Amino acid sequence: MAETSTDNSQSAGIDLSQFYQVFFEEAGENLENMEQLLMKLDIEAADDEELNAIFRCAHSIKGGAATFGFSDVAELTHKMETLLDKLRRHELSPTAPMVDVLLSSGDSLKAMLARHAGAGGEEVDTTELLFNIRAFVAGEGAIVAAAPQMPVAAEPVAAAPASTAVDNAPLSTAVAPTTGQRVVELRVGPLTDMAVADNLAELFKEITDLGTIEVMPDDASLANVRRFKVTTSTAESELLDLFTFHVAREQVAFFSLEAAAPAAKPAAPAAPAADAGFGFFDDAPGSPAAAAPAASAAPAPAPAVAAAEKASGYGFFDDAPGAPSAAAAAAPAASAEIAVAKPAVAKHAARAEKPQAATLEASTIRVSVEKVDQLINLVGELVITQAMLAQNSRGLDPVVYQQLVTGLTDLDRNTRDLQEAVMSIRMIPMSTVFSRFPRMLRDLANKLGKKVELVTQGEATELDKGLVEKITDPLTHLVRNSCDHGVEMPADRIAKGKPEVGTITLAASHQGGSIVIEVRDDGRGLNRDKLLSKAREKGIDAPDSMTDSEVWGLIFAPGFSTADQVTDVSGRGVGMDVVKKNITSLGGTVEIDSAEGYGMRVAVRLPLTLAIMDGMSVGVGEEVYILPLSSVVESFQVSPEMVKTVGGSGRVVEVRDEYMPVIELEKVFQVPRFDWEHNSGIMVVVEAEGGRVAMLVDELLGQQQVVVKNLESNYRKVSDVSGATIMGDGRVALILDVGSLVRRSRH
Amino acid sequence: MHSILAVDDSASMRQMVAFTLKSAGYNVVEAVDGQDAWEKAGGRSFDLVLTDQNMPRMDGISLTKKLREDPQFKATPILILTTESSDQMKQAGRAAGATGWLVKPFDPNKLIEVIQKVIR
Numbered sequence: 001m002a003e004t005s006t007d008n009s010q011s012a013g014i015d016l017s018q019f020y021q022v023f024f025e026e027a028g029e030n031l032e033n034m035e036q037l038l039m040k041l042d043i044e045a046a047d048d049e050e051l052n053a054i055f056r057c058a059h060s061i062k063g064g065a066a067t068f069g070f071s072d073v074a075e076l077t078h079k080m081e082t083l084l085d086k087l088r089r090h091e092l093s094p095t096a097p098m099v100d101v102l103l104s105s106g107d108s109l110k111a112m113l114a115r116h117a118g119a120g121g122e123e124v125d126t127t128e129l130l131f132n133i134r135a136f137v138a139g140e141g142a143i144v145a146a147a148p149q150m151p152v153a154a155e156p157v158a159a160a161p162a163s164t165a166v167d168n169a170p171l172s173t174a175v176a177p178t179t180g181q182r183v184v185e186l187r188v189g190p191l192t193d194m195a196v197a198d199n200l201a202e203l204f205k206e207i208t209d210l211g212t213i214e215v216m217p218d219d220a221s222l223a224n225v226r227r228f229k230v231t232t233s234t235a236e237s238e239l240l241d242l243f244t245f246h247v248a249r250e251q252v253a254f255f256s257l258e259a260a261a262p263a264a265k266p267a268a269p270a271a272p273a274a275d276a277g278f279g280f281f282d283d284a285p286g287s288p289a290a291a292a293p294a295a296s297a298a299p300a301p302a303p304a305v306a307a308a309e310k311a312s313g314y315g316f317f318d319d320a321p322g323a324p325s326a327a328a329a330a331a332p333a334a335s336a337e338i339a340v341a342k343p344a345v346a347k348h349a350a351r352a353e354k355p356q357a358a359t360l361e362a363s364t365i366r367v368s369v370e371k372v373d374q375l376i377n378l379v380g381e382l383v384i385t386q387a388m389l390a391q392n393s394r395g396l397d398p399v400v401y402q403q404l405v406t407g408l409t410d411l412d413r414n415t416r417d418l419q420e421a422v423m424s425i426r427m428i429p430m431s432t433v434f435s436r437f438p439r440m441l442r443d444l445a446n447k448l449g450k451k452v453e454l455v456t457q458g459e460a461t462e463l464d465k466g467l468v469e470k471i472t473d474p475l476t477h478l479v480r481n482s483c484d485h486g487v488e489m490p491a492d493r494i495a496k497g498k499p500e501v502g503t504i505t506l507a508a509s510h511q512g513g514s515i516v517i518e519v520r521d522d523g524r525g526l527n528r529d530k531l532l533s534k535a536r537e538k539g540i541d542a543p544d545s546m547t548d549s550e551v552w553g554l555i556f557a558p559g560f561s562t563a564d565q566v567t568d569v570s571g572r573g574v575g576m577d578v579v580k581k582n583i584t585s586l587g588g589t590v591e592i593d594s595a596e597g598y599g600m601r602v603a604v605r606l607p608l609t610l611a612i613m614d615g616m617s618v619g620v621g622e623e624v625y626i627l628p629l630s631s632v633v634e635s636f637q638v639s640p641e642m643v644k645t646v647g648g649s650g651r652v653v654e655v656r657d658e659y660m661p662v663i664e665l666e667k668v669f670q671v672p673r674f675d676w677e678h679n680s681g682i683m684v685v686v687e688a689e690g691g692r693v694a695m696l697v698d699e700l701l702g703q704q705q706v707v708v709k710n711l712e713s714n715y716r717k718v719s720d721v722s723g724a725t726i727m728g729d730g731r732v733a734l735i736l737d738v739g740s741l742v743r744r745s746r747h
Numbered sequence: 748m749h750s751i752l753a754v755d756d757s758a759s760m761r762q763m764v765a766f767t768l769k770s771a772g773y774n775v776v777e778a779v780d781g782q783d784a785w786e787k788a789g790g791r792s793f794d795l796v797l798t799d800q801n802m803p804r805m806d807g808i809s810l811t812k813k814l815r816e817d818p819q820f821k822a823t824p825i826l827i828l829t830t831e832s833s834d835q836m837k838q839a840g841r842a843a844g845a846t847g848w849l850v851k852p853f854d855p856n857k858l859i860e861v862i863q864k865v866i867r
Contacts, residue, residue: 014767014855023759059801063830064759066852074852280847281840316847316864317840 016068023064024117027073030057031106031113032435038102039438043094051088054102058084061109073112076126079133080105086137101132103439181233185216185255189225197226210234230254280316369465372425379415379422380707386415387728423612426466430508430517431459433472437479437506444483451490451500452483457507463515467606470586471517474579478519478602479504481576486523486600496597498522514588514630515608520601526552526594535560552592556580584688584739587613587628605630613708615725617701617733618684621671624733625697626706626725631738633685633692635700653683653694660685661745664696668720668741669734688738693745708735720744749866750774750791754784754798754810755828760851764797764828767855768862781805785813792819794866800829800836808843815844824865828853 034057037050062077080102086092111124188197204213211232219227232239236254389408398405434456445452463471487493487502494500505520528551535542535554542554554560558577583590588606607613607630615626636655643653643662651662665671666680683694706725711718711734722737751773755761765775776793778784782804784796796814800807807827814820824846829836840848849861 014763014770016763016855019759019763019766022762026758053803056801056803059830060757063799063851064757066830067760067763068852281845317837317845 020068020117023068024113027061027064027113028110030061031110033057035103035106035439036435038099038106039442041094041099043096043099046087046094048088051084051094055081055084055088070112070116072124072126073109073116076105076109076112076129079130079137083133083137092136092139098136101129101136105129105133181211181231182256183229183231184236186213186228186230186239187222187225187253187255188228189222189251191224191226191251194224194226197228201228204230210239367425369426372422375422376426379419380709383415383419383707384726384728384730386411388730391728419612423464423608424462426464427462427608428465428468429459430461430463430468430515431456433463433468433475434459434506434508436472437476440476441479441483441504444480445487448484449489450483450487450502452487452502452504455503455505457505458509461508461510461515462608463508463606464608467586467608470582471588471604471606474582474604475506475517475519477576477579478604479506482519482521482523482600482602486521486525488524510608511605514605517604517606518601519604520599522599525596525599526555526592527596531555548594549592552594555592556590587630589630612705613735614703615706615735616684616703617727618665618682618695618697619699619701620665620669620680620697621673623669623671624701624727624731625665625669626733626735627684627686627695628722628735628738629703631686631688633687635682635684637681638683638694638696639681655685655694660692660694662694662696663741663745665736666696668744686738686741688742691742691746693742695741706733706735748772748774749794750776751862752776752778752784752788752793752796752798754778754781754796754802754807756780756799756802760799760828763855764858767858768797771859771862773862773866781807781810781813784810788814788817788820793823795862796820796823796825797862798825798827800827800840808839808845811840811843811845826861826865 034054037054037057041047041050041054058077058081062074062081065071065073065077083092083098083102087094087098092098105126108124108126108129111121115121115124188200191197201213201215204210211230211234213231214229216227216229219225230239239252239254390412393401393405393408396405437456438454441452441454482504483502487504488496488498490500493502503522505518507518507520509516528548531551531554532542532544532546535557538557538560540554540557540560542551556576556579558575560575560577580590583604583606586606588604591603591605592600593603594600607628613626614629616629616632617624617626619625638653642655643651644659645651651664652659653662662683664680666673680696680698682697682700684697684700685692685694708723709725711721711724714724718734720737720740721734722740723735724732725735727733751768753761753764753768753775754777755764756779761777761779765777768775776787778787780802781798784798785805788796796810798807798810805813807829811825811827814823814825825844827836827840827845827848828851829848830851837848846865847861849858
């Protein structure tokens with residue numbers, strides 16, 4: 001294929017490698033897009049628009065790959081495109097195996113692109129894929145052979161009479177460079193000195209492996225033109241390069257001599273330079289056809305020029321606006337062609353003008369994450385300055401400083417809006433996470449012999465990019481778990497009166513300052529007794545008095561697995577405990593709900609961003625600490641008789657018949673005391689990692705959004721502290737790591 | 748300086764074409780698809796339009812047709828860049844009023860060579 005072979009990254013002094021990165025990104029996007037479309041494709045009732053969109057993805061990758069010289073990518077996409085083209089033209093109907101092969105092809109392309117991008121990896125073997133795709137494409141030929149090949153096949157028949165000398169049509173270069181030995185007629189001329197033509201023939205003979213050349217009888221209609229019969233496998237462009245040592249490029253032309261040629265390549269006769277890689281319409285506006293009448297009066301030189309152009313890979317429609325004059329001779333054949341073409345054109349246009357999925361490209365820009373983070377950081381500083389100003393101005397008399405106070409109020413509002421707007425830059429829709437699941441689930445279900453359908457909801461829900469990256473693995477685990485342990489085998493489902501195909505739902509939604517991502521399945525659900533006995537087997541303390549939700553929570557206990565046997569899907573060492581730990585470390589929580597026989601729901605609640613947090617500030621002595629609001633359950637005034645000492649130093653507090661450990665922040669952080677008669681009388685109950693503790697503090701200062709600063713990178717790791725923030729008055733307050741404090745209470 | 752409207756939905760191709768043209772001393776306006784090109788073509792003239800064929804929203808043939816209806820673009824050379832060098836495509840291109848076609852992939856040299864044939 002001429003279209004798929006390029007070799008150079010350096011041409012015209014332009015280094016094509018500078019465009020590689022853009023191409024890789026674009027191809028990656030196209031592959032993602034294609035995969036999603038393929039996953040969504042309804043084989044029974046494939047939507048034309050979708051098929052077109054899939055085709056366009058492959059087409060676009062092919063174009064770039066061929067241009068930038070990635071011939072392996074171009075070859076595979078070219079084959080895919082051929083298949084997809086037949087699909088979108090309804091010459092073939094999509095089948096599940098086709099979709100499978102197209103998906104695997106997508107995987108191979110990703111691997112190839114990664115290799116070209118320098119990520120390493122084995123060379124990708126596409127032999128089987130290419131074979132399969134070819135088989136699909138050919139399969140159509142066998143089945144629908146009786147049906148005419150629509151316009152393409154019909155045209156040559158109609159066009160042939162108009163084109164008076166079919167076998168004189170210039171040979172297609174699309175065929176030439178790759179086909180083997182072929183016989184062509186070489187015309188040299190018109191020449192003033194006919195000996196030059198003989199020199200050419202001599203030159204041809206001198207070079208080994210070029211082929212054979214024989215002189216053909218002169219054609220009376222072609223004055224001063226010498227004809228040769230050439231048998232060669234060398235590309236015409238190379239021959240031209242060779243001959244132009246002796247004659248002008250315009251004086252050399254090739255014509256097909258093989259009777260089989262028109263049949264094999266029906267497109268060729270329709271226009272001069274057809275399939276040659278270019279062409280001009282001689283009657284179109286803008287055509288460089290100024291000398292058209294003169295040119296058509298002398299038919300012989302004209303095809304020569306056309307042929308020369310054809311060999312160079314582009315072309316003009318002779319009578320077209322702007323087309324160069326020389327190709328004018330083709331006009332008669334060409335105008336006949338227009339008449340033939342009309343129905344086809346109309347059809348084509350109708351298809352093309354359908355509304356198509358708009359690209360977002362025009363309205364988006366790519367910015368590095370660092371730049372955004374820097375912006376977020378600066379806005380964070382601004383927020384702190386604003387809070388400081390607000391605090392300092394509080395004592396001012398609003399009557400005297402009316403304008404200043406109004407200004408500060410505006411500043412407050414604008415800062416908040418600005419902060420929100422800047423934070424939203426980092427927000428990306430959950431669809432970027434969800435999009436990976438259909439494929440994964442499909443492969444997994446196939447492997448397990450189950451039938452599962454994935455439903456996604458709230459894909460537009462936005463989440464901080466940093467969180468998106470970190471939540472992907474835990475979610476993957478939950479989805480795998482649902483498919484592996486939750487959804488039953490099809491036969492079991494039918495036996496239970498459930499639909500054969502199980503459903504796993506991924507749903508994201510905003511709830512307050514959090515995002516809630518749910519993984520639901522309609523599988524077998526959790527069995528309380530089984531979980532309890534399993535837990536006891538594993539030596540986990542599990543009394544019968546546990547509430548259902550506590551029992552469900554057992555699956556997050558380290559080393560716990562509900563599967564009767566370890567499969568290579570879920571039981572891979574990484575348990576649900578790691579999932580829970582990862583989510584907790586993001587400041588999130590996990591909840592499980594289940595009804596045996598009806599399924600299970602795992603809800604992951606996460607803060608919207610890691611950079612800003614809703615916090616509750618509490619005072620201990622002179623210090624201020626921040627508790628993540630998401631972990632705060634309640635707070636209450638404590639009276640001395642509620643607190644009991646157990647086992648020497650441990651203290652517990654009784655809240656509604658429930659005892660929980662007390663943590664005295666004063667002792668944990670060794671807060672210096674100056675007022676010896678103080679009385680810490682407030683308990684804040686916080687929850688993390690399935691446990692609750694009550695923290696003893698002096699006072700509750702309020703709730704606010706705080707900008708989280710990493711303590712580790714600015715100072716060093718401090719136990720029980722997850723970060724720090726700067727308060728309105730400029731003081732630093734530590735953000736407590738509730739999970740670590742809960743763990744501390746267990747020792 | 749000659750102005751060229753370069754239309755392609757593929758960013759890498761568009762960049763390559765634009766870079767090549769700019770390096771050859773042309774003024775280039777880029778458009779991401781036919782619709783975008785149609786909007787950008789409004790109210791100004793170009794010495795050449797180079798358009799991809801297969802694009803979302805509006806393809807190259809439809810763009811060519813629309814441009815030819817505009818008096819401003821009646822005689823402007825329009826070249827279609829395409830990977831399909833099929834006869835059908837060419838007939839559609841001709842009927843739409845295109846000046847010529849250039850098959851992708853092409854060498855940057857070739858692009859300049861072709862352009863110099865229509866812009867002088």
